[in-house]
Amino acid sequence: xxxxxxxxxxxxxxxxxxxxxxxxxxxxxxxxxxxxxxxxxxxxxxxxxxxxxxxxxxxxxxxxxxxxxxxxxxxxxxxxxxxxxxxxxxxxxxxxxxxxxxxxxxxxxxxxxxxxxxxxxxxxxxxxxxxxxxxxxxxxxxxxxxxxxxxxxxxxxxxxxxxxxxxxxxxxxxxxxxxxxxxxxxxxxxxxxxxxxxxxxxxxxxxxxxxxxxxxxxxxxxxxxxxxxxxxxxxxxxxxxxxxxxxxxxxxxxxxxxxxxxxxxxxxxxxxxxxxxxxxxxxxxxxxxxxxxxxxxxxxxxxxxxxxxxxxxxxxxxxxxxxxxxxxxxxxxxxxxxxxxxxxxxxxxxxxxxxxxxxxxxxxxxxxxxxxxxxxxxxxxxxxxxxxxxxx
Amino acid sequence: xxxxxxxxxxxxxxxxxxxxxxxxxxxxxxxxxxxxxxxxxxxxxxxxxxxxxxxxxxxxxxxxxxxxxxxxxxxxxxxxxxxxxxxxxxxxxxxxxxxxxxxxxxxxxxxxxxxxxxxxxxxxxxxxxxxxxxxxxxxxxxxxxxxxxxxxxxxxxxxxxxxxxxxxxxxxxxxxxxxxxxxxxxxxxxxxxxxxxxxxxxxxxxxxxxxxxxxxxxxxxxxxxxxxxxxxxxxxxxxxxxxxxxxxxxxxxxxxxxxxxxxxxxxxxxxxxxxxxxxxxxxxxxxxxxxxxxxxxxxxxxxxxxxxxxxxxxxxxxxxxxxxxxxxxxxxxxxxxxxxxxxxxxxxxxxxxxxxxxxxxxxxxxxxxxxxxxxxxxxxxxxxxxxxxxxxxxxxxxxxxxxxxxxxxxxxxxxxxxxxxxxxxxxxxxxxxxxxxxxxxxxxxxxxxxxxxxxxxxxxxxxxxxxxxxxxxxxxxxxxxxxxxxxxxxx
Numbered sequence: 001x002x003x004x005x006x007x008x009x010x011x012x013x014x015x016x017x018x019x020x021x022x023x024x025x026x027x028x029x030x031x032x033x034x035x036x037x038x039x040x041x042x043x044x045x046x047x048x049x050x051x052x053x054x055x056x057x058x059x060x061x062x063x064x065x066x067x068x069x070x071x072x073x074x075x076x077x078x079x080x081x082x083x084x085x086x087x088x089x090x091x092x093x094x095x096x097x098x099x100x101x102x103x104x105x106x107x108x109x110x111x112x113x114x115x116x117x118x119x120x121x122x123x124x125x126x127x128x129x130x131x132x133x134x135x136x137x138x139x140x141x142x143x144x145x146x147x148x149x150x151x152x153x154x155x156x157x158x159x160x161x162x163x164x165x166x167x168x169x170x171x172x173x174x175x176x177x178x179x180x181x182x183x184x185x186x187x188x189x190x191x192x193x194x195x196x197x198x199x200x201x202x203x204x205x206x207x208x209x210x211x212x213x214x215x216x217x218x219x220x221x222x223x224x225x226x227x228x229x230x231x232x233x234x235x236x237x238x239x240x241x242x243x244x245x246x247x248x249x250x251x252x253x254x255x256x257x258x259x260x261x262x263x264x265x266x267x268x269x270x271x272x273x274x275x276x277x278x279x280x281x282x283x284x285x286x287x288x289x290x291x292x293x294x295x296x297x298x299x300x301x302x303x304x305x306x307x308x309x310x311x312x313x314x315x316x317x318x319x320x321x322x323x324x325x326x327x328x329x330x331x332x333x334x335x336x337x338x339x340x341x342x343x344x345x346x347x348x349x350x351x352x353x354x355x356x357x358x359x360x361x362x363x364x365x366x367x368x369x370x371x372x373x374x375x376x377x378x379x380x381x382x383x384x385x386x387x388x389x390x391x392x
Numbered sequence: 393x394x395x396x397x398x399x400x401x402x403x404x405x406x407x408x409x410x411x412x413x414x415x416x417x418x419x420x421x422x423x424x425x426x427x428x429x430x431x432x433x434x435x436x437x438x439x440x441x442x443x444x445x446x447x448x449x450x451x452x453x454x455x456x457x458x459x460x461x462x463x464x465x466x467x468x469x470x471x472x473x474x475x476x477x478x479x480x481x482x483x484x485x486x487x488x489x490x491x492x493x494x495x496x497x498x499x500x501x502x503x504x505x506x507x508x509x510x511x512x513x514x515x516x517x518x519x520x521x522x523x524x525x526x527x528x529x530x531x532x533x534x535x536x537x538x539x540x541x542x543x544x545x546x547x548x549x550x551x552x553x554x555x556x557x558x559x560x561x562x563x564x565x566x567x568x569x570x571x572x573x574x575x576x577x578x579x580x581x582x583x584x585x586x587x588x589x590x591x592x593x594x595x596x597x598x599x600x601x602x603x604x605x606x607x608x609x610x611x612x613x614x615x616x617x618x619x620x621x622x623x624x625x626x627x628x629x630x631x632x633x634x635x636x637x638x639x640x641x642x643x644x645x646x647x648x649x650x651x652x653x654x655x656x657x658x659x660x661x662x663x664x665x666x667x668x669x670x671x672x673x674x675x676x677x678x679x680x681x682x683x684x685x686x687x688x689x690x691x692x693x694x695x696x697x698x699x700x701x702x703x704x705x706x707x708x709x710x711x712x713x714x715x716x717x718x719x720x721x722x723x724x725x726x727x728x729x730x731x732x733x734x735x736x737x738x739x740x741x742x743x744x745x746x747x748x749x750x751x752x753x754x755x756x757x758x759x760x761x762x763x764x765x766x767x768x769x770x771x772x773x774x775x776x777x778x779x780x781x782x783x784x785x786x787x788x789x790x791x792x793x794x795x796x797x798x799x800x801x802x803x804x805x806x807x808x809x810x811x812x813x814x815x816x817x818x819x820x821x822x823x824x825x826x827x828x829x830x831x832x833x834x835x836x837x838x839x840x841x842x843x844x845x846x847x848x849x850x851x852x853x854x855x856x857x858x859x860x861x862x863x864x865x866x867x868x869x870x871x872x873x874x875x876x877x878x879x880x881x882x883x
Contacts, residue, residue: 026419027419027422030424031424031425031426031566032419032422032423032424032425033422033423033424033425033428033438034421034422035421035422035437035441037440037441037444037445038440038444038671038673038674039440039441039443039444039447039607039669039671039674040440040606040607040669040671040674041671041674042436042437042440043437043440044437044438044440044441044442044443044444045423045428045434045437045438045440045441046438046441046442046444046445046504047425047428047503047504047507047566048422050568050569051569052569095867095870095871096569096570096571096871096872097567097571097572097573097868097871097872097875098492098495098496098499098865098867098868098871099499099561099563099567099571099573099868099872100499100503100567100568100569100571101499101500101502101503101504101566101567102500102569103496103867105569107569153873156870156871218487219485219486219487219883273472273473274472274473275471275472275473276471276473276474277473302472302473302843302844302845303845303846303847306483306488306489309488310487310488
């Protein structure tokens with residue numbers, strides 16, 4: 001092979017593997033009785049779970065292939081990786097008829113496929129004795145789809161976080177694995193300040209929005225897939241700058257595409273029925289009033305039909321964001337000064353995390369949990385750390 | 393060396409695989425439900441668990457009692473949005489305020505009863521039954537009958553309105569996770585209720601007031617439930633006979649006028665035929681308890697004043713300003729002279745029946761109800777027995793000493809129903825009686841007008857209103873496509 005001076009490193013690698021994931025509950029396969037129902041200070045027992053004797057673990061078949069390269073004597077390096085993972089016997093808490101006595105049971109429901117591309121690129125932009133500047137970017141694009149459902153039927157399931165069914169999802173063949181399911185909100189009618197919902201069924205429409213049939217009563221509207229939690233692109237950007245003992249490091253994380261679901265909205269953005277409750281500033285500022293008729297949220301009325309409590313696209317917001325997750329500024333005190341006091345090295349630094357965010361939806365922190373939902377969790381705080389490091 | 397290693401490895405595998413079930417680990421804090429009931433002691437543990445679940449907030453612990461009063465016209469609200477007010481304003485839909493807790497809690501309880509009945513039946517079939525074991529089976533059968541009685545009145549039309557209409561799914565044994573049951577008719581449900589009570593009658597304990605039976609179901613509780621069910625079905629002679637069995641039992645006595653208020657601060661009094669125990673750190677709901685919800689807002693820290701008596705109720709009780717039942721009423725948040733707040737579940741001194749305001753027992757069935765059921769049944773049977781009707785009514789009516797007692801010629805159904813309203817305020821009976829009697833319920837909406845305008849129902853309703861019964865919850869419709877077309881009309 002002839003040497004190409006441009007390319008300093010080129011490597012192709014790949015792997016294939018099979019692994020399993022255990023069910024979340026050790027005894028999901030048998031029906032259990034527990035003894036936590038004390039009565040009159042005597043022990044009380046009750047059947048507490050319903051069983052699926054055929055419950056098995058999830059099997060994942062993963063394959064990936066990657067190309068690593070380095071250019072210009074490793075001045076620029078990167079990796080492009082493609083992976084594909086097929087999971088069989090997907091484990092999911094599936095809602096069952098409440099008449100059985102239980103809300104849900106753990107079952108192997110179907111098969112999903114996760115595949116994507118990950119690109120990593122880093123380079124030393126400036127490399128000299130006094131000044132060094134390097135930049136790195138990672139970007140991932142992952143597509144996650146439900147390929148097969150064993151029962152043939154769609155499965156409706158709920159976000160398990162917090163145990164209060166705060167978001168509704170659906171598994172449907174060919175759709176995303178985190179497909180939000182709910183009513184499609186058509187916004188607020190400018191003339192009246194009322195909520196309007198897209199019908200999505202054959203019932204007679206009481207109004208139209210953008211040419212589509214709509215209604216004022218959420219009970220008449222049908223639920224549909226309203227959004228996909230998974231983003232189109234996500235990753236990080238990091239950069240390091242060094243000049244004569246001063247160093248600056250910045251770390252960004254970003255997400256493009258996808259949605260988040262606001263589960264706390266129904267508590268703090270109520271449309272007036274629960275007038276004795278707290279109200280979010282956003283809801284107060286953006287509510288419809290006769291002076292503000294193009295508002296995005298409806299009028300607050302004590303006779304509200306509790307429309308806000310429906311799971312709908314009203315609570316679904318864009319998830320795009322760019323966040324400065326870490327800043328570190330440091331200064332290595334020159335050796336000629338510290339050697340005089342017998343210190344071998346000393347460094348002063350400032351570290352800040354979560355100092356700056358740019359987000360498509362500004363009302364709550366866009367970094368949400370794995371299900372893309374936000375509830376009453378504490379938002380991430382900003383931290384400022386100052387420090388001195390000595391080595392004797 | 394290598395050959396020895398291989399030999400040791402093979403030996404190891406052979407020895408380990410001969411340890412049968414070494415990888416088969418049983419949980420340490422629970423048991424397999426198929427084998428959890430094998431003895432009388434196990435059955436007692438299971439029945440205790442069932443009683444505890446019946447005292448859950450979704451059932452007799454709070455919501456079922458609130459349901460029976462918030463909708464009956466004797467309750468009024470001072471503010472909207474405080475919670476449970478959807479019951480008063482009838483703001484129900486399958487996905488919002490469906491009170492799905494009734495559906496899911498009751499079917500969970502029915503599963504516990506079915507499991508116990510099935511296991512005991514297995515033990516009896518194997519020849520190892522005993523009277524003690526049968527007693528627990530009887531308790532489970534009676535509990536199941538009561539729960540189906542409550543379920544069918546929540547979700548189905550009244551028996552005397554249309555018994556061929558849809559009731560609730562009838563489940564008599566533990567179901568598989570994939571089951572998709574459909575609704576049985578109201579008549580089929582009542583037939584099962586009557587059968588379960590008849591099966592329970594000969595095998596339950598006849599003890600009254602013993603340590604073993606306090607807080608559980610005995611023979612007289614079964615008779616009392618039979619009286620209620622027969623009255624609902626319009627079978628007046630049967631209702632009268634069942635009620636009279638309880639009335640005749642001298643161990644149960646009515647509270648005298650001077651003891652009536654104090655009875656709310658006592659556990660397992662002489663009128664308690666079926667009382668569910670609520671102990672601290674068990675079914676105790678603390679500031680979410682019935683007691684707290686009915687206290688005037690800010691009376692004590694955590695009291696919310698969710699409901700108070702309507703003007704109609706206060707007018708009825710005011711027929712006699714010396715009525716002993718005024719003793720359990722306190723002034724409400726609207727004025728110091730309006731006594732609409734109720735202290736039944738907190739006790740007059742807010743110390744309940746055990747020393748705390750919230751851990752207070754629920755008196756599910758009291759002797760006074762038997763007297764009034766007997767009075768109504770005697771009056772309404774084919775050949776009315778006016779003397780009985782009058783005597784039984786007067787036993788309760790004397791709690792309003794200034795009112796002239798009824799006589800066999802003056803006793804009317806209205807007097808009996810009014811007495812029931814006065815006596816059982818906040819005990820979950822009024823709405824079900826009004827629906828059974830096909831009466832119009834007029835709500836005291838002007839009490840909160842114009843602050844709150846109620847749009848989800850008219851000011852007066854009767855049992856033809858589609859929201860007189862609850863919708864099947866959306867979560868059930870989503871998970872059980874077979875029942876989806878059987879949703880209650882209007883929802």
